[in-house]
Amino acid sequence: MSTHGFGKQLVALGCGPKTVALAVKRHVLRQMGFSLPRLIVIEKQEVGAHWKGDDGFTDGRQLLGTSPEKDLGFPYQTDLGSPEFNEKVAAAMLGFSWSSFLIQTGRMAQWVDQGQKAPPHSLWQAYLSWAFSRVKESVDFRLGTVTSLSLRGSFWQVKYESDEGTSQIRADGVFLSGVGDSHLEGRECSSRVHTDRSYWSRQNREQLKEQLKGSMSRVAVIGAGESAGTVVADLLSRYPGVHVDWICEAGLVHSRGESPFENRMYTDPENSGWHELSLAQKREFIERTDRGVVSPAVLAQISSFGRVNVVRGRAGCIRTGAENVTISLETNGGKRELVTESVVVASGRNLKRFVWRLFDEQTKHQFLNSCKEDSYPPFEHMIGRDLSVSGLEAKLYLPGLASLNQGPGFANLSCLGSLSDRVCLPEVLHRSETKSLVTRKFASRHKAGSRASHLRQVPLSHSNAGV
Numbered sequence: 001m002s003t004h005g006f007g008k009q010l011v012a013l014g015c016g017p018k019t020v021a022l023a024v025k026r027h028v029l030r031q032m033g034f035s036l037p038r039l040i041v042i043e044k045q046e047v048g049a050h051w052k053g054d055d056g057f058t059d060g061r062q063l064l065g066t067s068p069e070k071d072l073g074f075p076y077q078t079d080l081g082s083p084e085f086n087e088k089v090a091a092a093m094l095g096f097s098w099s100s101f102l103i104q105t106g107r108m109a110q111w112v113d114q115g116q117k118a119p120p121h122s123l124w125q126a127y128l129s130w131a132f133s134r135v136k137e138s139v140d141f142r143l144g145t146v147t148s149l150s151l152r153g154s155f156w157q158v159k160y161e162s163d164e165g166t167s168q169i170r171a172d173g174v175f176l177s178g179v180g181d182s183h184l185e186g187r188e189c190s191s192r193v194h195t196d197r198s199y200w201s202r203q204n205r206e207q208l209k210e211q212l213k214g215s216m217s218r219v220a221v222i223g224a225g226e227s228a229g230t231v232v233a234d235l236l237s238r239y240p241g242v243h244v245d246w247i248c249e250a251g252l253v254h255s256r257g258e259s260p261f262e263n264r265m266y267t268d269p270e271n272s273g274w275h276e277l278s279l280a281q282k283r284e285f286i287e288r289t290d291r292g293v294v295s296p297a298v299l300a301q302i303s304s305f306g307r308v309n310v311v312r313g314r315a316g317c318i319r320t321g322a323e324n325v326t327i328s329l330e331t332n333g334g335k336r337e338l339v340t341e342s343v344v345v346a347s348g349r350n351l352k353r354f355v356w357r358l359f360d361e362q363t364k365h366q367f368l369n370s371c372k373e374d375s376y377p378p379f380e381h382m383i384g385r386d387l388s389v390s391g392l393e394a395k396l397y398l399p400g401l402a403s404l405n406q407g408p409g410f411a412n413l414s415c416l417g418s419l420s421d422r423v424c425l426p427e428v429l430h431r432s433e434t435k436s437l438v439t440r441k442f443a444s445r446h447k448a449g450s451r452a453s454h455l456r457q458v459p460l461s462h463s464n465a466g467v
């Protein structure tokens with residue numbers, strides 16, 4: 001096993017849109033003379049892998065739900081305390097915008113002339129890859145799969161596997177992105193049972209084509225959110241003979257709330273009153289706009305086919321036979337079974353479970369002792385203003401779990417520019433060489449966790465972490 005890395009460094013797991021946004025913002029701030037810890041990115045496939053269509057949650061042809069103008073710099077509101085600096089950051093970030101990408105790759109005129117339609121996921125991946133290639137000199141990019149995270153007081157040990165074997169990095173902070181584990185993670189999928197990920201693989205599409213060539217083929221899709229909706233739409237459009245049983249717990253499909261009022265909460269939670277909402281109101285908002293809802297565009301596509309049947313029930317055990325699959329369903333009225341030819345489990349991913357799976361036993365114990373929980377710690381209640389877990393000496397940034405405490409847009413693509421500001425600015429503003437640029441009032445606003453003072457603090461400092 002090789003061990004690298006000393007001094008201040010931040011390790012990012014995965015190179016999706018959040019990490020690219022972080023890398024770009026750090027590059028821009030560095031160019032302006034600010035100093036920031038070294039960024040090491042460990043990615044198991046390639047930049048934006050989940051969007052390209054080779055091995056992710058899409059075939060690449062599906063359309064981006066969010067406007068592409070919600071790009072890596074959006075909403076271009078970096079607040080460094082000086083209008084002059086703020087403008088400089090916004091101007092530099094525009095060089096990495098969706099528009100700049102279109103201009104530099106000769107696509108701008110066509111995009112505008114065709115009505116600025118939602119781009120396919122593969123084009124979004126090309127944008128991410130283009131932006132990252134322009135800052136890669138200032139990033140240490142490594143191909144590898146992170147296999148474990150160990151908290152050791154003031155630092156993390158990050159272990160990863162690559163072609164060179166197992167390596168370990170000592171990091172002052174870890175930035176974790178991604179969508180998390182499926183319910184089926186670690187279990188064998190068969191040619192008739194798929195996840196929202198395996199469904200899109202090329203090999204799988206070939207198998208399904210063979211299975212579903214009959215005119216009365218049936219597939220069940222489990223889940224009530226965007227991933228399930230996208231699979232339903234794709235099944236109906238790709239296989240003309242197929243009928244879909246869409247299994248949703250309540251037997252209802254909800255459309256996503258996308259009004260200007262709702263959108264504003266995603267873009268600018270602080271000035272839209274997110275912190276004034278009660279926990280129940282926050283959950284209700286997220287349920288209307290993000291979790292278990294399907295975008296109106298995907299619903300319109302699905303309803304135009306009319307070969308779909310919404311089934312009420314909570315899916316339990318799935319039994320696979322040679323010719324079919326049996327799914328146990330629990331409803332208010334009792335239990336029943338649904339027999340179908342194939343099933344796609346798209347009932348949501350769990351980022352908490354993913355984080356937990358990466359922790360070593362010692363780290364798990366530290367969290368459980370401090371949180372007095374007997375399952376996963378309530379990470380989503382522990383996220384501070386800088387999007388890291390409050391109370392940890394070695395930072396653990398979890399933007400994907402920051403919705404409840406910090407705003408619904410940090411978990412997705414809604415405000416990537418603010419996301420990177422939240423992570424980078426506390427680092428920048430608390431360095432002695434930059435303190436003179438900002439007023440005391442301003443610096444305290446950006447103090448990590450200042451918004452989280454009402455949260456349950458987790459005393460995981462070096463002294464009581466037992467290491």
Ligand SMILES: Cc1cc2nc3c(=O)[nH]c(=O)nc-3n(C[C@H](O)[C@H](O)[C@H](O)COP(=O)(O)OP(=O)(O)OC[C@H]3O[C@@H](n4cnc5c(N)ncnc54)[C@H](O)[C@@H]3O)c2cc1C
Nearest residue numbers: 014016017018043044049057065066145146177178412413
């Ligand atoms: C079909 C679909 C459509 C969606 N459309 C939208 C949309 O329009 N707008 C929106 O806001 N959100 C959308 N989402 C949600 C979306 O997934 C997230 O908003 C977004 O991907 C999060 O970006 P990210 O940078 O956190 O992670 P990802 O894009 O998921 O990137 C994570 C990266 O980590 C890498 N990785 C994973 N595990 C490891 C490991 N152990 N070691 C090293 N690398 C690893 C992966 O290869 C990947 O490149 C959609 C999701 C799906 C499934």
